[in-house]
Amino acid sequence: MEAHPWLVALEQSGLGVAMRQSLLLYPAVEILHILGFVLLVGSIVGFDLRLLGLAARLPIEPFARHAVPLAMLGFCIAAPMGFLLFATEATSIAANTAFRFKLVCIAIGLLNVAWFHLGPWRGLLQRGETSLAAKLGAAVSLLAWIGAIIGGRLIAYL
Numbered sequence: 007m008e009a010h011p012w013l014v015a016l017e018q019s020g021l022g023v024a025m026r027q028s029l030l031l032y033p034a035v036e037i038l039h040i041l042g043f044v045l046l047v048g049s050i051v052g053f054d055l056r057l058l059g060l061a062a063r064l065p066i067e068p069f070a071r072h073a074v075p076l077a078m079l080g081f082c083i084a085a086p087m088g089f090l091l092f093a094t095e096a097t098s099i100a101a102n103t104a105f106r107f108k109l110v111c112i113a114i115g116l117l118n119v120a121w122f123h124l125g126p127w128r129g130l131l132q133r134g135e136t137s138l139a140a141k142l143g144a145a146v147s148l149l150a151w152i153g154a155i156i157g158g159r160l161i162a163y164l
Contacts, residue, residue, distance in 0.1 A: 009097035017096040039087035045080025057144035108157030115150035
């Protein structure tokens with residue numbers, strides 16, 4: 007199957023070439039990508055587990071005031087670094103099943119965040135207790151973000 011022209015253009019761009027040829031750029035970007043998803047997933051996993059009942063004595067709102075901004079910061083670091091990593095071998099990575107799985111998991115995770123903030127989050131703050139919808143959102147979140155990590159790690163092997 008022939009690669010889409012924009013993938014070829016990205017891979018052959020100055021950005022793609024620089025990422026492949028620099029001795030320091032690729033590892034630095036990879037480290038930042040890892041730090042970003044550690045912040046993102048670490049914060050989200052803690053928050054999701056709290057919503058699912060772990061450490062139930064911890065108040066949800068103060069926990070969220072710390073976890074959610076850290077998760078947002080993590081995503082804002084991981085996403086652009088991931089794009090830079092993608093640029094190195096865009097044509098082959100785009101065809102990789104694990105990469106596609108990762109993107110689907112990220113999309114599910116982001117859609118879940120939007121849904122959660124439009125629905126269960128409002129009720130959660132008003133009632134102070136975790137609804138079934140909030141627990142469902144937490145479970146979907148855990149599966150999506152852990153799936154994104156698994157997919158990302160498997161890119162090198164598939």
